[in-house]
Amino acid sequence: MAGPTTAERGKRQQESSGPPSARRLRRRRLRTIVILAVAALLLGGGGTWVLYGSAWLRVTHVSVSGTRVLTPAEVRDAAAVPVGAPMISIDTNGIEARLRRKLPRIDTIDAVRAWPHGIGLKVTERAPVLLLRDGKNFVEVDGKGVRFATVSQAPRNVPALELNVSRTGSAAASLRRFGIDRLVREAVRVAGDLPPSVAKGARALQVRSYDDISLALGDGRTVAWGSSENGSAKARTLTALMKAAPRARHFDVSVPTAPASSGS
Incomplete structure (x- = not known):
């Protein structure tokens, strides 16, 4: 079977390359994709740095509510929240388990992040x-x-x-x-x-x-x-x-x- 003629090959090449305006549009799209990909990488890295590396979102205080017999100081000491650590790294489930283990008077405990700098400990004591x-x-x-x-x-x-x-x-x-x-x-x-x-x-x-x-x-x-x-x-x-x-x-x-x- 005979291959394409010279005219046919030229026509196909013209169709694939397209007019100059189409080629420019494709280049713009490619640049946009590259820019968006680079921006996503920068934003992801920046977000990670804000959450873990910066001083903006770190624990500076621990608040305690709901105590009757226990004192807030006793609860804070038993909770052992790492003040100065990134907020995102705080293990609230671990804090709750530690408080129930160290202070049996606690019936329920809810440890929550109070953005941007606090950890809240809501205590319900046994009666x-x-x-x-x-x-x-x-x-x-x-x-x-x-x-x-x-x-x-x-x-x-x-x-x-x-x-x-x-x-x-x-x-x-x-x-x-x-x-x-x-x-x-x-x-x-x-x-x-x-x-x-x-x-x-x-x-x-x-x-x-x-x-x-x-x-x-x-x-x-x-x-x-x-x-x-x-x-x-x-x-x-x-x-x-x-x-x-x-x-x-x-x-x-x-x-x-x-x-x-x-x-x-």
């Missing part, structure tokens, strides 16, 4: 609902059953948790089945279900077994609560029973459908 006696000190127990702090002075209006679990008989079986930690959690559930008016005057929660939890009030009255089950129903029954028998000294709501009161 004691029961106290366990430990020699002359007290162990604070929160609403999740976590023993989070030992203090020398009992906080006001927090009842004591008295674990009077026998090692013999049915109480021993309950101890073997549930364990001390479970019994503590059951007591915490009871404390959370108490009517506010009763909780305010509570002196101690006494645990003898899973099914034998009672309450001692500051005025000498007692309440047999039973297990932690049906707590809301027991609370309503206790409120009604105390109104119906204001002179009674002992109340039994262990079976909320068949409550009882005695003494005067």
Whole structure:
């Protein structure tokens, strides 16, 4: 088969090269692409330098909010935020994990960057609902059953948790089945279900077994609560029973459908 003629080759070459205006347009496009690529590289390098190398976006202060018992200084010391480091390099998840490990009183912690120069630490502390006696000190127990702090002075209006679990008989079986930690959690559930008016005057929660939890009030009255089950129903029954028998000294709501009161 014969190849293209000289005329045909010339025509193809003319079509590929195009008129001068088309060639200039292609050169402009190529220059634009090169310029944009160089600009992107410069901007990327400049942005990296601003974030990591410059003094503009570095940590200069750490703020703490939400503390009640802890002091802001204690939180800052435990957080160990590297002041002077680039903001972008701060490991906020690591700070949160470190604070929970070093300060068990902290329930939740939110570490955030406060651009351009700050780190904010928002703290929620655990609140004691029961106290366990430990020699002359007290162990604070929160609403999740976590023993989070030992203090020398009992906080006001927090009842004591008295674990009077026998090692013999049915109480021993309950101890073997549930364990001390479970019994503590059951007591915490009871404390959370108490009517506010009763909780305010509570002196101690006494645990003898899973099914034998009672309450001692500051005025000498007692309440047999039973297990932690049906707590809301027991609370309503206790409120009604105390109104119906204001002179009674002992109340039994262990079976909320068949409550009882005695003494005067």
